[in-house]
């Protein structure tokens with residue numbers, strides 16, 4: 001069975017074709033600058049093929065990637081009939097979806113209803129689903145939600161302390177994101193620990209441009225740091241994370257800004273970028289810090305402090321922890337961030353081995369021998385989870 005995994009953003013479309021008998025990646029790529037001009041970057045084996053092609057909309061991009069998949073030189077299949085299902089990443093599933101589902105008219109409507117909760121993400125996800133329905137009628141489409149893994153959180157974790165009617169009327173609550181990543185790395189952590197998934201307590205730190213932490217107790221997510229939207233929780237590349245809500249009206253008054261403008265500022269101009277004034281990229285921040293930039297240092301300090309605070313509070317939530325996992329761009333590659341976070345966590349049994357912590361982009365237990373709680377770096381693989389879920393939903 002071949003599954004095409006699609007991750008549709010507002011102006012880009014990432015894809016992977018996987019053979020699910022062997023869980024083997026066949027080809028992958030990205031259609032970029034959709035609606036602007038259009039660039040296809042397509043990787044097969046260790047080669048990359050790049051070409052400028054007009055992509056006026058997502059449907060055009062889907063057609064172009066289909067052509068790349070069946071191309072006799074750099075493709076992986078001989079005809080579209082060899083695509084047996086499409087798995088779509090959908091960011092927000094609201095309260096309706098606690099698992100991946102085959103897309104029907106009702107499901108499509110429900111995803112549309114969630115657009116209000118994720119106005120930047122759900123609309124392009126839907127466009128991708130609709131483009132595939134048009135181009136590949138009859139091929140089953142499956143929606144895999146970023147929020148689904150967090151659906152098991154108890155009310156004490158997902159409710160906000162605001163009038164309950166607002167939750168009932170508008171479903172204002174914590175949903176959480178990066179669910180496929182937290183699920184994948186927590187499962188891999190159990191494997192690394194050599195224990196069944198339903199017997200371990202794992203705290204997963206997905207640290208990328210967007211960052212979140214999750215508490216996974218015996219395979220069930222019991223809390224996570226992102227909220228109604230991805231703005232809550234850790235400080236991120238450009239997002240503020242947790243902040244006193246009164247700051248919003250204060251900025252509105254002082255800077256003569258609208259609520260919408262302040263939200264934009266908190267989403268796109270804050271985080272380590274806003275603090276440092278240097279960059280949202282951690283490689284640039286470390287370079288600036290080494291050159292004596294105090295604001296870059298403060299941003300790095302705050303970032304790591306917040307990650308450690310969440311890890312501590314999730315150890316409390318689960319009354320213990322077996323392993324803390326670091327994943328995504330920063331978690332997989334940035335040894336100094338991992339070290340800085342772990343230095344706060346000695347009290348709960350984390351001790352790291354500096355030599356092992358030099359590993360980049362690969363699976364490693366970088367704890368000292370005998371440390372009570374294991375510190376792990378695990379490369380995430382959200383596409384594989386989407387493909388597995390797609391296969392499972394079609395059973």
Ligand code: ADP
Pocket residue numbers: 207208209210237280281282283328329330333334
């Ligand atoms: P996204 O959330 O967009 O998927 P990623 O998980 O790819 O993001 O993470 C991107 C971030 O990872 C970059 O902004 C950068 O800060 C960080 N990063 C990537 N590679 C490295 C590296 N070698 N060292 C430190 N940080 C890195």
